[in-house]
Each structure stands twice: as structure tokens, then as C-alpha cells.
């Protein structure tokens with residue numbers, strides 16, 4: 200069996216019966232949940248620590264470390280699943296929810312035992328009406344079998360899972376906004392610290408984990424943390440779901456080793472660029488992450504490599520001046536949500552950049568001035584440039600607005616708007632400048 | 646049916662009330678939240694169901710929901726105006742929502758969207774003169790590999806758990822034709 204053939208999560212994608220509890224159990228499902236109930240919290244936490252599992256929601260934060268922040272004497276701990284998947288380019292959690300809902304439920308049972316959780320919530324994106332139905336049906340099956348509710352599997356563990364639907368707000372994917380929304384309010388992010396692991400839902404310690412993160416737990420319990428770490432690379436354990444869209448012959452969701460490079464992803468996994476054209480840019484982890492130019496695609500799409508590999512240029516504020524990520528760090532790119540957007544050489548980068556910026560301007564929650572005003576200005580200037588009305592100085596203006604947003608906001612949406620903007624300008628500056636040079640001028644203007 | 650103890654007398658809103666299905670859902674969900682938190686936590690789900698019943702969320706619906714859940718109308722208004730999926734104005738019979746975000750943009754979403762605009766004679770967020778279709782440009786629907794993608798809602802009807810994927814001129818024409826005939830082309834959805 201080749202490395203590409205190992206599957207942790209996606210083995211039963213495209214098998215409709217996989218949604219039923221019977222099929223899932225026949226394939227070994229819920230064995231890990233039973234085992235977890237007998238293992239106890241410390242033993243599970245130790246396996247997860249050994250697994251090098253890192254969060255698949257965007258930040259790549261080590262899962263065991265996040266869990267360890269929950270105060271040991273907490274009376275109530277909540278588990279909340281982030282199923283809000285709305286980072287443009289990302290469509291892998293939706294596959295798990297639709298094709299393999301029991302795997303998520305089983306992963307939640309494992310996490311609940313490890314964290315001593317009695318009540319868990321799944322915050323699912325409102326638009327996912329189809330997935331909501333499938334998930335609810337799977338939960339009903341699990342309740343009917345006694346795998347959820349009081350004394351699950353006849354053990355002393357009890358767990359209730361409730362699905363909570365979002366209503367269309369990208370910002371609710373940010374974990375503190377998600378909690379504000381789940382409490383029944385506007386999806387406004389909260390300042391961190393305190394982190395949700397200490398003070399989250401209704402003020403209680405709360406672990407927010409992504410769907411894919413949790414879906415890995417049954418495998419880790421079954422095979423051990425070390426086996427999961429061995430499948431991975433460096434400090435990142437396991438495989439990864441990658442969703443690929445844009446100008447490739449075979450877009451879709453693929454579960455891949457973390458050693459796969461951008462070029463291998465396009466050529467070997469996705470059948471190359473459509474029409475035999477050439478690649479012009481690749482966004483590696485959802486639109487919040489800096490774009491990669493064609494000569495930066497030989498780096499593995501792994502968390503640390505994308506942040507540190509010197510083959511990827513550092514993002515600049517203007518030519519020669521590196522963007523300051525704080526703490527003397529520079530920014531290359533990040534693995535983010537695993538949403539890969541491939542752009543071929545016919546793409547107008549200025550229009551692609553505008554559409555991404557426009558998205559952030561639409562979705563800013565409006566709480567902080569730099570983000571609310573800044574994303575609006577960015578969108579205006581980017582639109583001007585992209586649609587041939589750019590003015591002299593607009594390229595520098597775009598960069599300075601972005602630089603003014605980054606690092607100055609309550610939540611990371613501000614950075615998510617600034618980083619890709621600066622990366623597009625760093626790597627395709629000529630194109631932006633040419634657009635401005637060739638802009639239509641009103642009659643009589645200089 | 647035994648009312649949950651938290652039930653508060655409903656402020657009378659002439660001609661409008663929350664359906665018995667909504668009441669049943671409230672009773673079902675209420676115990677899923679901790680003591681004293683359920684009323685507010687149910688704000689989103691109840692607003693969504695109330696929209697399904699009444700077509701959109703206006704001041705009357707806000708008052709109904711606020712009174713039932715023991716919340717201030719100001720809080721419910723704040724929520725109702727924050728979320729995109731809650732219609733502040735009454736949409737057409739069908740609400741056609743087309744994703745134009747990056748994944749879909751790259752493979753022709755704006756062509757599809759422009760075609761919709763032209764055929765319906767509307768701009769973004771506009772409703773066709775006959776009141777049949779409201780057209781809205783939406784953000785990424787998490788189906789980027791199968792784009793361009795659209796979603797359809799029918800006013801005062803249960804939601805349609807389908808996406809309409811891989812749109813091109815032919816497929817969007819077929820969808821618009823069906824909507825004009827007063828029918829959601831579920832056979833084109835997945």
C-alpha cells in the first residue's frame with residue numbers, strides 16, 4: 200500500500216451507506232469510543248499528546264496543548280465543534296459532515312471523555328441544510344443505540360450533543376465569535392486572553408475544535424498516538440484533508456500526507472492545470488493566507504514548512520521592507536484551513552485580490568475601527584485598481600492601509616484581510632502597477 | 646402540552662403568532678441549555694424558524710420572538726440584523742443565491758451572476774418585477790471545487806437542502822426557467 204492509500208477520515212467518502220450507524224460499526228466504528236470510555240482522561244490526553252495532532256481549523260495549534268489549558272478543578276467543561284466552515288476555498292469539513300457524520304460523533308465522544316465534558320455542541324454553518332439533516336439523523340441513531348445520552352455504552356460516562364445552526368456570518372467561525380453566537384447573540388469576537396479553554400461558553404472552560412481535528416481522534420485511540428505521529432512529518436502528526444478548487448483538472452477533497460508539495464498536489468493529485476495552461480498563483484490554506492508564486496510550490500504543504508521554508512519569500516509592506524508579524528517574526532505563508540485555490544496564467548490577479556478583500560470587508564463584524572474602516576477602504580482601492588480606475592499612488596495606499604490593520608484588531612479577521620493583500624502586492628506588484636498605469640482616465644485628467 | 650416553566654406571557658401581535666411547530670421545537674431544545682441560558686440561546690433558532698413561517702423578520706416577528714423567549718426586543722433586533730440568512734425585507738417567492746467568491750469567480754461565477762441579473766432585470770439584492778425571484782450574490786458556500794454554486798430558498802416553505810453546482814449558462818437557464826414556472830428544479834440540485 201502506497202502512502203497515498205492510507206486513509207484516516209476519507210475512506211468512506213462517496214459511500215452513501217457510510218452515513219448509517221450499521222455500516223459505520225461494521226467498519227469498526229464506535230470501537231474507539233468504547234475503548235476511550237475505559238481509558239480515562241489522562242490516558243487519552245497522553246495519546247493525543249504523542250500523536251502531534253494539530254488543529255485543522257486554521258491555526259494548526261497542538262490539540263493536546265490546547266486541552267491542557269482547561270483548569271484541572273473545573274466543574275463544568277464544554278466541548279464545541281467548529282463546523283462553521285466558511286473560509287473561501289475550504290470545503291473539507293462539509294465532506295466529513297455529509298459522508299461520515301458518525302466519525303465526528305465518535306471523535307466527540309473521545310474528546311468528551313478526555314475533557315470530562317457532559318454537554319457538547321456542534322455549531323454548524325447555517326447554509327449547510329443538507330449536512331444538518333444528515334448529522335441530526337446520525338445523532339438520532341446514536342442516541343437510539345445508547346451511544347449518546349445517559350451512561351453511554353452502559354458505562355458511567357454521559358454525553359449529550361446538540362446541534363446549533365449558524366445563520367450566515369463568516370466571523371462566527373472565529374472561536375470567540377462562535378461562542379457569542381451560540382449564546383444567542385451577535386457573532387462578536389471577544390478579546391483573548393482569557394482563552395475559551397479557561398473562560399468560554401457561559402463563562403465556563405470550553406474547548407473549541409474543528410470537525411477534522413476531532414475526526415482524527417478515533418484513529419489515534421485505535422492505533423495509538425505514536426502511529427499517528429509517524430504518519431506525519433516533523434511536529435505535525437497524521438494526514439490532512441486538503442480541498443482544492445480553481446483551475447485544476449480534478450478539483451476535490453483529498454486526504455494526503457503532509458509531505459506533499461504544492462506542485463505534487465497540482466500535478467499528481469489534481470491532474471494538472473486545465474487546458475494545459477501554467478500555474479500563476481496558489482493560495483495554500485484558505486484566502487486568509489498569503490499566496491504562493493509558481494517558484495514557491497516545491498515546499499511541502501505542512502504547517503511549519505509553509506511558515507519557515509526559505510524558498511517562500513517573506514511578505515513585504517513595500518519593496519525591501521519586510522512585514523513585521525510581531526516579535527521579530529516575518530510572514531511567509533501558513534497551512535491554514537487546507538483550502539487550496541489554484542489560479543492559472545489567465546487569471547487577473549488584481550481582480551482575484553479584489554474579490555478576496557471584498558469578502559473581508561463584507562464580513563467584518565464592525566467592532567474595531569481599523570478592521571471595519573480599513574477593510575472598506577481596501578475594498579474600494581482594490582476595486583478601483585482591478586477595474587481600471589486606479590489612481591497614482593493606489594498601490595502604496597493599499598499596502599499602507601493593510602499594514603495599518605494588521606495586529607491592531609480584536610480578532611484575526613483584520614490580519615486575514617491584511618496578509619493576503621500584502622502578499623499579492625509583494626509577489627505581483629508589477630501587475631497592480633500596470634493596471635494603474637493603463638487605467639481609463641476621465642477626459643481632461645492627467 | 647406542559648409549558649416549560651420559563652414560559653412568559655406573549656405580547657399580543659395582531660395577526661401574527663409563532664406556529665405550534667416552533668413551540669414544539671422550543672420545548673425540545675430548551676433543556677439542552679443550562680438553567681437561565683436557554684431563552685437567549687434559542688434566539689437564533691427561533692428567529693430562523695419564524696422567518697420560515699412568516700417569510701422575513703420584521704419588527705413584529707422580533708417582538709413575538711422577544712416576548713416568547715423573555716428577551717428584549719433590542720437584543721433580538723441586534724441579532725436579526727447581524728445575520729445574513731435572516732431577511733430584513735420580504736424576498737421574492739424564490740431567493741436565488743449565487744456564490745461569486747474566489748473559487749467560483751475563477752471558473753465563471755460572474756458570468757452566471759450577470760446572466761441572472763440580465764434575465765431577471767435586477768441588480769444584486771433586487772427582486773424581479775413580478776415578485777418571483779430575489780437575486781443575491783453570496784459568499785463561499787463551502788463547495789468551491791464544484792462551482793459555480795447557488796442555493797435556492799422558497800419563501801414560507803421548508804428550506805431546500807440542496808446546492809446547485811457546476812453552473813454554466815445552460816444550467817442556470819434551466820434553473821431560471823423552472824423558477825419562472827413556479828417550480829424549484831430539485832432534479833438539478835445535489
Ligand SMILES: Cc1cc2nc3c(=O)[nH]c(=O)nc-3n(C[C@H](O)[C@H](O)[C@H](O)COP(=O)(O)O)c2cc1C
Pocket residue numbers: 253254255256257258259260262265281282283284285286369370371372373374375407408409410412413610611612615
Ligand atoms: C476570521 C476567522 C474565521 C475562522 N473560521 C473558522 C472556520 O470556519 N472553521 C474552523 O474550524 N475554524 C475557523 N477559525 C479558527 C478558529 O478560531 C479556531 O482556531 C479553530 O476552530 C480551533 O480548532 P482547532 O484547534 O481544532 O483547529 C477561524 C478563525 C478566524 C480568525
Ligand code: SF4
Pocket residue numbers: 370387388562563564565566567568570571608609610611612613
Ligand atoms: S478584527 Fe474585524 S471581525 Fe474581528 S472583531 Fe475586529 S471588527 Fe470584528
Ligand code: FES
Pocket residue numbers: 287288289744745746747748749750784785786787788789790792793794
Ligand atoms: S467560492 Fe463558491 S463555494 Fe467556495
